[in-house]
Amino acid sequence: ANYQSDLVSQKQLTIGLEGTYKPYSYRQDGKLTGFEVKLGQALAKKLGLKAKFVPTKWDSLVAGVGADKYDLVLNNITQTPERKKNYRFSTPYIYSRYALISPKKAKLTKVQAIKGKTLAEGTGTNNAQVAKKYGAKISASGEFANSLALVRQGRADGTINSLEAYYAYAKSNKKVSDLNVTDLSKQVKPVKVSALLKKDNRQLQKAVDQALKQLAKDGTLSKLSKQYFGADITKAPK
């Protein structure tokens, strides 16, 4: 297969991700794990490559793929028109639901209500774009854990992020009764999450799409989804 020539380093699938974003990618006892880590390993295996992960701060994650720091990014990245102009996307592997998380007292349940409020979001994320679209002010916070900390400490009015990430957070923090979480899937359409690739890497994209198809077929994708998200979100919502 001639996608080999697209690779940053030979015989290796180099994958960029945050590594601090539970349950997508995070460390457990020092070892990288999470849905997208397992997915990356499975992808690599299908392609007959070794998976190599490069944890990168969100701020520079997308810039890194253009700079050939890794072959693709698996980091709950959503397809958007602007990104499509500059990058290449694989077929989607999950459909991520937005959640609006805010302190209980604030009673923020409608996405329209965030107008003029300050939301903690990572620079250039989809979450930030949604928040901006509905008129919120952005407080640039790199990591999800930090964003939630800011909300709970009352230093941000709320945050929009993926519902799955919130569930993972709620699981490891016994007490989340101070938080109010609204599933925004009714208000903002769930978004396609795909691997992000460099514009020129058409061959690699084809190969990745092929591999994803096989992973969906053999049930690996749904299995991983259930394991890390507690639900199968790999199918397009009706």
Next chain:
Amino acid sequence: MWSIIEKSLPQLLLAAVQYTIPLAVISFTLGLLLALITAIIRLKQTRGAFKILRAFFSFYVWLFRSTPLLVQLFIVYFGLPYLKIKGLFPDGIKLDPFLAGVLTFSLNTGAYASETIRAAILAVPTGQWEAAAALGFTNKQTLQRIIIPQALKISIPPLANSFIGLVKDTSLAASITIIEMFEVSQQIAAENYQPLLMYSLVALIYAVICSGLSWLQGQLEAKFHLTTTGGES
């Protein structure tokens, strides 16, 4: 390219005026004050309870000089809210990002500048102390009227360097959600996918600001007749 620069430059400059410069100026002013107090307390010959105060200030200087600024910022902004002290801070210490930034930068500058001022006070020749003592000045009068004015003059070049350093260090404030200049450049890069251009642009702005400050420093030193070490080669 030019259109991108034209579009982003105003945003970057606004961020500089709103955050980068105020952060640097306010923190430096507070830091200098703290540094002066710290330097004097640490230089005092002491007895009894005062020793504890001195040890405290020595600890403070040690702590802030031997840990990275970035870690300090994280501790103050993300860490302190978890520090729950019954009675005093039952809910932890939660600071607004700008305040957290000013606090950290001031403490950091204070620690380094106190060493600068301390060295400057020690660099004032012993003869100045003796001359003042021989004229009947008390220690306090000597410090205030003779030593500190001379020490501050000696400190001008290193302190000016510290200020320029602080301007550059404000780029770390992005990590505690302050949207200073570098953060803005990253946000723009996340939109237009031109990181090299955006980072270079922001580097250029820093370079212009810092060179301007260096020039001012030169003027200041010339005014106070401070000459840098000279020689022949």
Next chain:
Amino acid sequence: MWSIIEKSLPQLLLAAVQYTIPLAVISFTLGLLLALITAIIRLKQTRGAFKILRAFFSFYVWLFRSTPLLVQLFIVYFGLPYLKIKGLFPDGIKLDPFLAGVLTFSLNTGAYASETIRAAILAVPTGQWEAAAALGFTNKQTLQRIIIPQALKISIPPLANSFIGLVKDTSLAASITIIEMFEVSQQIAAENYQPLLMYSLVALIYAVICSGLSWLQGQLEAKFHLTTTGGES
């Protein structure tokens, strides 16, 4: 709490040994070499083509001293791959993160240290040049046998400070995907949601390393009979 510390400490120390310390040591060594060359070139009286070389090195020092290290790291790691030069780098300059880190830290250290060494060379009393000249030494011999050895001795304290500063600055390497100590602490904190504890722990490790280095610096200075300015108060 203790169990968390017990679990995370080995990871942090491993990161220190794998990245923090090698980054600092390698970059400092290369930076020092670069600094020495830069200092000598910039001090040389020049004619003709050599002037361009000197201007180039002056520009380099200016650039790296007047922009933030964080921005430099971003430009080298994320920016340079976009710099496509036909013939030379048709695909941009793509560096491995560690290499990019070493390159940036070396260039940064080189710029600052060259100023230290330059000042030290100028601080060698003119009389040493004259004495050597009067004995028939050429300029080059004088520089090599008389001036540089003395200048390096003068430079020890500020260079040691630079090295300690560099150790702390490696905490910025996390931003270019190097999993150094502070990044590891953030990752652990993202898992156990104990940021205050993790950041404090990492701060402590830095403090221990830096204090150790300060102590070594003291020994070194004592060995070379360097005394810091003294006085009375």
Next chain:
Amino acid sequence: MKLKHVNKSFGSNQVLTDINLEIPAGQVTVLVGPSGSGKSTILRSLNLLEQPESGHYEFDEHLQIDFSQPLSKKDLLYLRQNTGMVFQDYNLFSHLNILDNITAAPRHVLKQSKAAAEATAKKLLAKVNLADKAQSLPDQLSGGQAQRVAIARALAMNPKFILLDEPTSALDPELEAEVLKVLLQLAKEKQSLVIVTHNLAFAQAVADKIIFVEAGQILYDGPGTAFFSEENQHPRIKRFISSMTFTNLL
């Protein structure tokens, strides 16, 4: 001023041993002796810049000090106000202009008004031939000028005694002469002076009384004339004088 049985050590190094001396008012007393013998230490003890471990110091009818006791602030201030000190390297306050150098202590220690202090300062500057330098900064002066300002600064406190530690050692002979001229003038006006100097020609010219110090002890204490006369001389002193005048080299 009298010192009685004064001892002073730095660490284990005994620098002054059982020093007894009297310094008469209205006269010029010159301390001479080889380098490291303890001249400066004696002078600095008279001004309490050094505190000996034991012995007594009878300054005047108002002030007697037992060196083995801690010093009171009041005594220290009284002593400092009544003794002026002139150092080898001038020690002018480098951030103040000449006028402020002279008025600083009268204003802040004696609490004189600014106007009064400046009037006195100007008179003193005229006296040391530097009336035109009032607004200069110390580093704009030559060494000889700086030392004359230092003398004016000491005089401004109107002290009973002025102590001078090698006031001209840092100066070229011609600048030295400027300063010595001023000191001779003061001597004529019966200002009490205590001078440490290596300049034997000057000592011979000006000293009412000479004290010769060697290794922390006093080997001679008497009139200047007798010190330099050929007869009746201690062999060590003879050797010292001849080494100072190079007569033994040839």
Next chain:
Amino acid sequence: MKLKHVNKSFGSNQVLTDINLEIPAGQVTVLVGPSGSGKSTILRSLNLLEQPESGHYEFDEHLQIDFSQPLSKKDLLYLRQNTGMVFQDYNLFSHLNILDNITAAPRHVLKQSKAAAEATAKKLLAKVNLADKAQSLPDQLSGGQAQRVAIARALAMNPKFILLDEPTSALDPELEAEVLKVLLQLAKEKQSLVIVTHNLAFAQAVADKIIFVEAGQILYDGPGTAFFSEENQHPRIKRFISSMTFTNLL
């Protein structure tokens, strides 16, 4: 050594004006004159540490220099090898021990072997009475010792002339005597010396020839004895000598 019609300015400040002088070999020539008159500039011109704008310098039969022409490296090296220089503040190489200070130039400039250079150095150290200091560092020496090492360092190059710029001005009289003793010894051995000094007693004792400089011009050039004699004196010189010996103060 001869200087002919030499002029030298620093910026707009003409420091030497039409200087003509001859320095005989095997004799002691002493340069005296008030501060700032140009003595050091003359001495430094002889060693080309300063280059005058115009005039001629006839060093010996091999080397004649026209100051208005650029200097060749070869001439410079020849001159430097044949003149030694001793500075007021010694300028010993502070990072080298005494032995290395003395052997550095013989080894690296004259390319002597280490053993040969060290053998010579040890003889010279013995000559200046410092045989036991070979391994010391410069800052472990007293000023007098340091200056004697500086003299030994100059001698190690075996120069035709040794130039000394106020070699004892930084020293106490007793340390000064140590150095002067060495210089007298060299004079006796007919080493050619050119000495700038403010010490007229020493000048009188040692000078074969005296050159008096004032404001960049030579006012006297002749035997030492005539310079100090009461008759036949230039009034300016008279004034200078008396100011140096304080005879006019009293």
